[in-house]
Amino acid sequence: MVGMIDLSIIIVNFNTCEILGDCLANLSQISPKEAEIIVVDNNSSDGAPDMVEKDFPKIILIRSKENLGIAKAANLALEKAQGSYVLFLGSDAFPKGGSLEGMVDYMDKNSKVGIATCRILLRDGSLDKDSHRGFPTPWAALTHFSKLDKIFAKSKLFGSYYQSYKDLSRAHEIDACISHYMFARKDIFKDIGGWDEDFFVYGEDIDLCYRVKSAGWQIMYLPQFEVIHYKGASVGLRKETQDITKASEETKNKMRASSIEAMKLFYAKHYQSKYPKILTTVILKAIEVLGYFRMRGGA
Helix, strand or coil, X not given: CCCCCCXXXXXXXXXXXXXXXXXXXXXXXXXXXXXXXXXXXXXXXXXXXXXXXXXXXXXXXXXXXXXXXXXXXXXXXXXXXXXXXEEEEECCEEECCCHHHHHHHHHHHCCCEEEEEEEEECCCCCECHHHCECCCCHHHHHHHHCCHHHHCCCCCCCCCCCCXXXXXXXXXXXXXXXXXXXXXXXXXXXXXXXXXXXXXXXXXXXXXXXXXXXXXXXXXXXXXXXXXXXXCCCCCCCHHHCCXXXXXXXXXXXXXXXXXXXXXXXXXXXXXXXXXXXXXXXXXXXXXXXXXXXXXXXX
């Protein structure tokens, strides 16, 4: 497809000017020629959109006048995307050389795959477990928050939250991945519509993956490709990036609240009708308790 756009790379940014610059510099080195990069800036106050405009003039920049969150901003970029494939990439994510072409080639050869992700590594070299997820059923959530999935990580019964019982050295199907490296066939959006804009931050990727799987597409984990993820640099809640995050306390509190709201939204949308009312009451109360501790800097 010489001269045509194979791949649209979509980045949603909020106040990560320095890291975003590094991300775009990396992409300028490794991106195939048949690719476009679209940055949606969510009304950053740190000069990020001006930096993109000045230092990366070929990039398509969408300036929002407000913080739209991830889902709504991603939908804005989707409207402009010309590629047959779309990579949703975090501003704090750094794909390694060959990974983008490799993903295009894999998706070209595997028509049943709607989404693929790669081995996502944190700054210390460990796996970003959120890139290799099972769906958060009540049982999966119970085993995760009770730490049973850590004790019995190789058990299919107890390790379903992160699907830790699977061989991470081999390609295989998973339930879900995070939006910081989500390589999607654009055709899936014809089946499911866009991102659900009720999700501000958190949960939008799990929701999208749930709908993609429900529509009959496969979601694959491909460890032969790698990306480094400065996890939490934008939201400011992760210990892995406390030394580089510029997130304010206001942003951190908003992110904590959004994470709890996302749990409620996902459960109401996909699970509430499938379980007895008494279980729903217990689950919603458990989310409320989790939210109480999370808003105080724990959990």
